[in-house]
Amino acid sequence: MLRLHDYGNSGNGYKVRLLLALLGLPFTRVEYDIDRGETRTPEFLRKNPNGRIPVFELEDGRCLAESNAILVYLAEGTRFLPEERFERALVLQWLFFEQYSHEPNIATLRYWITHRLLDDDRHAQIEGKRRCGYAALDVMERHLEGRRYFIGERYTVADIALYAYTHVAGEGGFDLAQYAALRSWLGRIASEPGHVPITQL
Numbered sequence: 532m533l534r535l536h537d538y539g540n541s542g543n544g545y546k547v548r549l550l551l552a553l554l555g556l557p558f559t560r561v562e563y564d565i566d567r568g569e570t571r572t573p574e575f576l577r578k579n580p581n582g583r584i585p586v587f588e589l590e591d592g593r594c595l596a597e598s599n600a601i602l603v604y605l606a607e608g609t610r611f612l613p614e615e616r617f618e619r620a621l622v623l624q625w626l627f628f629e630q631y632s633h634e635p636n637i638a639t640l641r642y643w644i645t646h647r648l649l650d651d652d653r654h655a656q657i658e659g660k661r662r663c664g665y666a667a668l669d670v671m672e673r674h675l676e677g678r679r680y681f682i683g684e685r686y687t688v689a690d691i692a693l694y695a696y697t698h699v700a701g702e703g704g705f706d707l708a709q710y711a712a713l714r715s716w717l718g719r720i721a722s723e724p725g726h727v728p729i730t731q732l
């Protein structure tokens with residue numbers, strides 16, 4: 532059985548859960564308490580030397596970390612990853628954007644706020660992360676004006692990766708009211724056949 536090492540409230544874990552649901556692939560989930568260091572044990576570090584969920588474990592025991600790498604692995608040969616070379620590269624473009632410009636700002640603020648982790652050092656970083664998070668949302672809004680999905684007018688893993696933390700950005704204090712195209716896209720993704728919410732474990 533395929534196995535997902537996960538943490539229920541994680542958007543990175545949710546990306547994988549959502550794609551597995553859309554693909555109709557059965558899997559078992561192993562929950563870790565990330566606040567208690569459960570992903571930093573020697574046993575877990577053998578699965579992912581970077582000590583973070585999600586980790587996707589294949590039936591033969593091989594483990595793959597990094598949510599967007601897992602998405603690409605699972606989407607290979609399916610409608611969620613284009614075959615055409617340039618379109619595939621565009622998917623990667625948005626996956627890298629998500630990891631560099633979006634997730635470190637929007638997901639991190641959500642985590643700090645919802646887990647009450649705002650010590651002095653993190654307080655000092657809020658303004659910069661807020662500014663960079665809104666800059667990422669601005670980029671998404673401009674791109675989505677006149678488009679239904681991020682690439683090629685079809686639902687791909689780029690949409691899944693960007694949906695995961697954008698739809699819960701409010702929990703990190705981001706106001707999406709000014710982003711009309713983005714909000715339409717969020718609604719479109721949520722109404723895709725087979726969609727599951729982040730709370731469905």
Ligand SMILES: N[C@@H](CCC(=O)N[C@@H](CS)C(=O)NCC(=O)O)C(=O)O
Pocket residue numbers: 538541542543544565568570571582583584585596597598599630
């Ligand atoms: N770039 C990684 C980020 C993974 C990540 O930050 N995971 C967090 C939960 S969302 C985690 O496991 N944190 C526990 C820790 O750092 O000890 C990905 O996309 O999978």
